[in-house]
Amino acid sequence: MRKIAPTPTPGRPRDPETGQRILDAALRLLAAQGYSRMSLDAIAVDARVSKPTMYRRWSSKADLATAALRTLQLAEPRPDSGSTPADLIATLENFSRSLLRPNGMSLIGTVLAEEAHTPELLRLFRERIVTPRRAMLRAILDRAAERGELRAGADLDAAVQMLTGAFYARYLAQSKIEPGFARQLVEIVWNGLRKVKARR
Amino acid sequence: MRKIAPTPTPGRPRDPETGQRILDAALRLLAAQGYSRMSLDAIAVDARVSKPTMYRRWSSKADLATAALRTLQLAEPRPDSGSTPADLIATLENFSRSLLRPNGMSLIGTVLAEEAHTPELLRLFRERIVTPRRAMLRAILDRAAERGELRAGADLDAAVQMLTGAFYARYLAQSKIEPGFARQLVEIVWNGLRKVKARR
DNA sequence: TCATAATTACGATACTGTATCGTATCTATA
DNA sequence: TATAGATACGATACAGTATCGTAATTATGA
Numbered sequence: 001m002r003k004i005a006p007t008p009t010p011g012r013p014r015d016p017e018t019g020q021r022i023l024d025a026a027l028r029l030l031a032a033q034g035y036s037r038m039s040l041d042a043i044a045v046d047a048r049v050s051k052p053t054m055y056r057r058w059s060s061k062a063d064l065a066t067a068a069l070r071t072l073q074l075a076e077p078r079p080d081s082g083s084t085p086a087d088l089i090a091t092l093e094n095f096s097r098s099l100l101r102p103n104g105m106s107l108i109g110t111v112l113a114e115e116a117h118t119p120e121l122l123r124l125f126r127e128r129i130v131t132p133r134r135a136m137l138r139a140i141l142d143r144a145a146e147r148g149e150l151r152a153g154a155d156l157d158a159a160v161q162m163l164t165g166a167f168y169a170r171y172l173a174q175s176k177i178e179p180g181f182a183r184q185l186v187e188i189v190w191n192g193l194r195k196v197k198a199r200r
Numbered sequence: 201m202r203k204i205a206p207t208p209t210p211g212r213p214r215d216p217e218t219g220q221r222i223l224d225a226a227l228r229l230l231a232a233q234g235y236s237r238m239s240l241d242a243i244a245v246d247a248r249v250s251k252p253t254m255y256r257r258w259s260s261k262a263d264l265a266t267a268a269l270r271t272l273q274l275a276e277p278r279p280d281s282g283s284t285p286a287d288l289i290a291t292l293e294n295f296s297r298s299l300l301r302p303n304g305m306s307l308i309g310t311v312l313a314e315e316a317h318t319p320e321l322l323r324l325f326r327e328r329i330v331t332p333r334r335a336m337l338r339a340i341l342d343r344a345a346e347r348g349e350l351r352a353g354a355d356l357d358a359a360v361q362m363l364t365g366a367f368y369a370r371y372l373a374q375s376k377i378e379p380g381f382a383r384q385l386v387e388i389v390w391n392g393l394r395k396v397k398a399r400r
Numbered sequence: 401t402c403a404t405a406a407t408t409a410c411g412a413t414a415c416t417g418t419a420t421c422g423t424a425t426c427t428a429t430a
Numbered sequence: 431t432a433t434a435g436a437t438a439c440g441a442t443a444c445a446g447t448a449t450c451g452t453a454a455t456t457a458t459g460a
Contacts, residue, residue, distance in 0.1 A: 010430095010431060010432050010433075011429090011430075011431070011432030011433030011434075012428085012429050012430050012432075012433045012434045012435085013429095013430070013433080013434085014433085014434070015434080015435095018434090018435090032316065033316075033317070034234070034236060034313040034314070034317075036234060036236040036237045037236045037317070039419075039420060039421085040420075040421065040422085041419080041420070041421090049435075049436090050435060050436045050437075051421085051422075051423090051436095052422090052423080052424095052434090052435070052436075052437095053434075053435055053436080055421095055422070055423085056433090056434075056435085060421085060422085061420095061421070061422095103316075105312055105315070106312055106313050106315055106316065108309070108312060108372065109308070109309045109310065109311070109312025109313035109314075109315070110309065110312075110313040111309070112305055112306055112308060112309025112310075112312070112313075112372070113234040113306050113309035113310040113312075113313050114234070114309075115305070115306055115309070115375070116232065116233075116303070116306065117233070117234075117237070122375070126372070126373060130372055130373050131373070134373060151391075153387075154387065154388050154391070155384040155387070155388070158366065158381065158384035158385050158387075158388060159388055160369075161365075161366040161369040161370050161373070161385075162362035162363070162365065162366040162369075162385060162388070162389070163362070164365075164369045165361075165362065165364075165365030165366040165367065165368050165369030165370070166358065166361040166362040166365040166366075167365065168365050168368040168369060168372075169360075169361040169362075169364045169365030169368060170361050170365070172308065172312070172326070172330055172368075173326065173330050173331070173334060173361070175315070175322070181358065184355040184358035185358050185361075185362060187353075187354065187355070187358075187392075188354050188355070188358060188359055188362070188389060188392040188393060189362070189388060189389075189392055190392070191351075191354070191391065191392035191393075192387075192388040192389055192390070192391035192392025192393075193388060193391075193392075196396070208455080208456060208457095209407085209408075209455085209456080210406065210407045210408070210455065210456040210457065211406080211407040211408025211409070211454075211455060211456075212407080212408050212409040212410075212453060212454040212455055213408085213409075213454070213455065214408085214409065214410095215409080215410085218409090218410085239443080239444060239445085240444080240445065240446080241443085241444070241445090248411095249410080249411075250410070250411045250412065250413090251445090251446080251447090252409095252410080252411085252412095252446095252447080252448090253409075253410060253411075255445095255446070255447080256408095256409070256410085260445080260446085261444095261445065261446090
């Protein structure tokens with residue numbers, strides 16, 4: 001039985017590697033220079049393509065930037081050791097490392113700065129990074145709740161926001177995050193959340 | 201004794217109102233558009249001056265932007281009611297309000313995004329806003345420690361970072377901050393920090 | 401004392417050189 | 431043949447500068 005090939009489009013086919021190179025370059029320069037300062041000329045040079053090559057795939061600068069952000073993925077392990085504090089600490093340490101990568105924080109800065117002008121950037125960053133990370137931390141706390149480890153009345157979402165937000169606040173204060181910071185955070189939050197047995 | 205006046209300079213004196221109008225306009229546009237997109241033409245129009253007028257006072261765009269940030273001041277009350285949770289909540293609610301002002305978060309975004317290119321913006325924002333706010337919250341916790349309200353071993357700076365950082369994380373997640381958020385945060389952190397009496 | 405010269409500030413306008421987005425036109429490729 | 435890819439280009443924006451006429455002040459000389 002003859003294999004039926006898809007109907008070929010006449011003309012030269014697009015090179016998918018070229019497209020990927022452009023997206024990689026765009027994401028890199030978006031983080032390094034911010035949206036407004038990032039230029040299509042610079043992306044073209046970095047990806048070793050011409051500008052019309054990019055315009056054949058994306059209709060505008062904003063279109064390309066949003067496509068680049070769409071390639072973002074939270075690729076961090078999900079600890080599930082049975083110990084809530086240990087899982088929180090491990091997850092937060094992964095987060096800390098990604099924030100301290102070159103331009104880790106400036107990507108966040110640029111999506112916030114562009115909220116009024118190019119809102120889809122912040123929307124995509126939320127969808128691809130912020131929401132999945134919250135879900136990871138929330139899952140750890142939900143498991144703790146199922147195990148009966150948590151006292152009643154605490155807002156788990158507020159706890160998650162504090163755990164992640166503390167890194168932003170620390171960076172904003174000092175542009176660095178010391179080792180052991182995650183442990184300090186979890187120590188306080190865990191004390192604030194867990195069901196109390198008789199302490200001695 | 202005759203008062204010795206400074207030697208007057210011949211020529212038309214500079215109008216301090218003009219200078220102030222320029223700084224106000226610069227700060228407004230910096231927050232609204234970000235550093236890179238903010239233009240000197242737009243500031244001149246907003247402040248109803250000419251560009252040479254601005255260049256007579258500041259040598260460059262970066263010079264003007266840093267001068268504008270230097271005018272920032274944390275002008276929030278410092279609660280000292282004797283109740284640590286109440287003081288924390290009141291302080292954080294002021295913080296929340298300022299973050300939710302138009303462009304409150306985008307100013308933070310732009311100083312972060314510009315860290316590599318115009319680092320003095322982040323440095324000044326830290327000096328004028330971030331550090332004073334941390335000090336306010338830290339003072340509340342230090343008073344609690346003096347009153348003997350805190351358990352041993354908790355890192356108060358980590359607690360402060362969580363309390364402020366949670367607002368950044370919440371904004372990043374949703375571009376809004378609900379009423380009562382501060383209360384939820386303080387409930388957890390206070391439980392995590394305070395000396396335990398017999399709970400019932 | 402008064403009028404004028406000298407000086408600086410200011411608005412309005414124009415200019416310079418550079419950067420950037422998006423498009424036109426050409427050659428190369430499948 | 432039709433599309434991909436490259437170079438060149440047009441239009442516009444922008445930071446910074448130059449110029450002109452007028453405004454506002456001090457200094458100076460009659």
